[in-house]
Amino acid sequence: EDQVTQSPEALRLQEGESSSLNCSYTVSGLRGLFWYRQDPGKGPEFLFTLYSAGEEKEKERLKATLTKKESFLHITAPKPEDSATYLCAVQGPSGSARQLTFGSGTQLTVLP
C-alpha cells in the first residue's frame, strides 16, 4: 500500500525566511510525485510533477526536488501570499492507473 508522510504539519516563517517542506513516500513503483497548493475554501492547485530521482522543478520562489524516498519543496524568501497548505501526492502502480495517494499536508504561514 502506498504511503505518504508530510512534515512538518505546520510551519510559521517570517517573510524572507527560507525553508523546506518534506514529503516521504513508500511506493513499490513510482509513476509520479505531485505537489499541490491549497488555499482555504479552494481546491488543490497543481504546482509540480516529478517523475524520477534527481529531478528538480522550479516556479518563482518554489523548487521541488525528488530522491528515491522523499521529495522536498524549498521555499526561497517567502512572501505572505505563499501562505497555504501544501499537499504532496504519489502515483504508484497499485490500484487504478491514475490513482493518487495524498499526504496530510503542511500548513505554511508566512508572517509579514
Next chain:
Amino acid sequence: SAVISQKPSRDICQRGTSLTIQCQVDSQVTMMFWYRQQPGQSLTLIATANQGSEATYESGFVIDKFPISRPNLTFSTLTVSNMSPEDSSIYLCSVTGGKDNQPQHFGDGTRLSIL
C-alpha cells in the same frame, strides 16, 4: 488546464436526506474522480467516474451510498445518500487527460454540513 465548476459550492442538509453534487468541465477529459476531504485531513479517493459505465469505487465506499453518473466527457455527478453527520466533509471533483502521469486538476469543492 481545464476549468472545473462544482455546484453547489456549499450546503447544509438534514440527516437522512440526499444531495447531488455536479461537476462540469469546460473541455472533454478522459478521467474524472471524486474525492472526500474531511476537516483537517487530506484527500481520500471515493471513486473514478467512468463514461458510459459504472463507476469504480475505492475500498470503504459503496455505490448505494455514493452513486455516481458520468453521461459524457465533460460532466459528472456524485450523490451523497441518506446523509448522517459523519458525511460532513468537502467533496472534490478532479480531472485528468488521456496520458498516464498527467496531473489531476481540481474543482473548488462542495462544502457539505449535515445537521
